Amino acid sequence: MKGMTTTTTRLERPPVRIRGVQRVLLDSAYALTAFPVSLAAFVVVVPVLATGAGLSVLGVGLALMTLSVLIARGFAVAERVRLRGMLGRSAPGPRYLRAREGDGVVRRVLMPLRDPQSWLDVVWSLVGLVTGTVAFSVAVAWWAAVGGGLTYWYWERFLPMDEDGVTLASLIGMGEGREPEIMLNTGFGVFALLTLPWVMRMAALTHAGLASVLLCGRAELQGQVERVQDSRDAARVAESASMRRLERDIHDGPQQRLVRLAMDLGRARRQVHNDPERAEKIIEDARRQATETVAELRSLSRGIAPPLLVDRGLAAAVEEMAQGCPVPTTVSAYVPDGLPPHVETAAYFTVAEALTNVAKHSGAGEAQVHVTMSGMGLVVEVSDDGVGGAHEGKGLGLAGLVRRIEAVEGELTVASPVGGPTLVRACIPVDRR
Incomplete structure (x- = not known):
């Protein structure tokens, strides 16, 4: 065999699974950056969209709405990059509607407003602030609990003690003084540290789940439709090629043998009275050809639907x-x-x-x-x-x-x-x- 290695891929491979400390840090980074990114999207997209909607009776209003949609699309692209880079998700990008060659200026300007995915991007710019705030708040609170609890033994000395000596530790019966308070806060820090991976995962998924639905759901559907179309086209091509190959094999093999068999039987019929011995040899050769033809046809039938595979x-x-x-x-x-x-x-x-x-x-x-x-x-x-x-x-x-x-x-x-x-x-x- 001559040539070089060829690889064809159709199956989507699962995303790389990240575990351990790296997973916790990436989840934390995603949750902590969710709020500033979603806030930026909200404060930029909403005013431009509202202004465009208010001036929609004028041409400039529709242009502003288109601008807001394109800005939301940019934030959507950035969020898909965050999903892929920080959470290891596939996060496919959709195919947006594009103006065709020959479309006028107005049609080109308004084309983003006709794209359903563009409005999903706008919705993400609005509601992403809610999940982003939740993810950010949980991440900040838990990391503060970890840092503050595990280091309380050091910086508690700089805190003034209540004159009555009442502390949280004393209220729950752990005793009075600094030592019980240090033990209590250190326990909080240890608990927060042990639960940090699950809490950060939950905070990240709270924001990422909505992002995946709004920003990647339609792209996944488009990909499935495309794969089905490709599979259908490949099946048609494969079936057509198989039929042409079968036709060629029948023409080059059994058909030629049957033509020769018919000719030999014709010769045998003419010589059966004049030269019986020669006619007998021709008939024996024809019988052998018939046996070989049957075997070849059986071989070709196995190439279509192997009986043993079915049975x-x-x-x-x-x-x-x-x-x-x-x-x-x-x-x-x-x-x-x-x-x-x-x-x-x-x-x-x-x-x-x-x-x-x-x-x-x-x-x-x-x-x-x-x-x-x-x-x-x-x-x-x-x-x-x-x-x-x-x-x-x-x-x-x-x-x-x-x-x-x-x-x-x-x-x-x-x-x-x-x-x-x-x-x-x-x-x-x-x-x-």
Whole structure:
């Protein structure tokens, strides 16, 4: 196989999970900055929007409203950056409406006002101040409790004592004097420190939850629609390519054999009386051709809907396929029952195409097939110790396999440096509801 490594990705990978002290600090930073950012959005967007609404009967009023929408859009972009950078969320950005070529000045100016996402950005600029204030207040209060409680032993000496010696510690029965008060405040600080990760997470999610709904919900919906459209288009292309390939295989194989079979039978009929022995040889050759044609048609039918896959499942079908591969192949398949048919079919043809390439192009001495379930779905891996260099070039079938995997919203990765080894990995999402 010649060429270079090709990777096609369709599945969205989960965001990186941040834990420990870094997670607490990032949550705290997000909560503490929520108030100033949301306050800035509120004090800038609301006056401009209100002024534009008041002057909406004039052209300048609509222009001011458009300006306020664009400002809100800028704050929305900044908030998505904060979500991605501080909380590790995907936070996709939506596709805003854009003026088309040839639109007039008025239409271009008013285009942001027609975009539903623009008004969601404006709503975020208004209500984000509420959640931002809550997140900021909780973060400040808890960090103050941590800092003040754990350091109270030092700075309490600078506080004047009440003449009566009444303190919070004495009121709850811990005793009078500075020592009980130090113990009480230190206990508050320890409690605040131990609960800090959960409280900061709650404060951050209070603000981030609303931001995700208003600023990313429509983008996620757009992404789902786009993935469905891409999968549908890929399925159509894959089906069309499969039908053309089947038609070509039938034309080049069984059809030619049947034409020759008909000609041989015609010759045998003419010679059956004049030369029975020769006619018998022709008939025997025709019988052999008929047997080969049936076998080839059966092979082609397995490429459309493998009977063993339907009858006994994916693991048995992969085992049988590996046994028929000219290159020694080991199989480890751990597949649960009840997989959707389209998942099993995609996995089967992944193995079939990969082993075909191994047999024809790799020069490998052995191959391995692994089929397992993971958190991302059904994972199919086919590796060999051949010469490498696999790519989506003509004749290797990987381009068609990419389209087939795209049709089920999966991911296909081909790692094949020149000199080998080669690893073909398909991850197919499984919805078992």
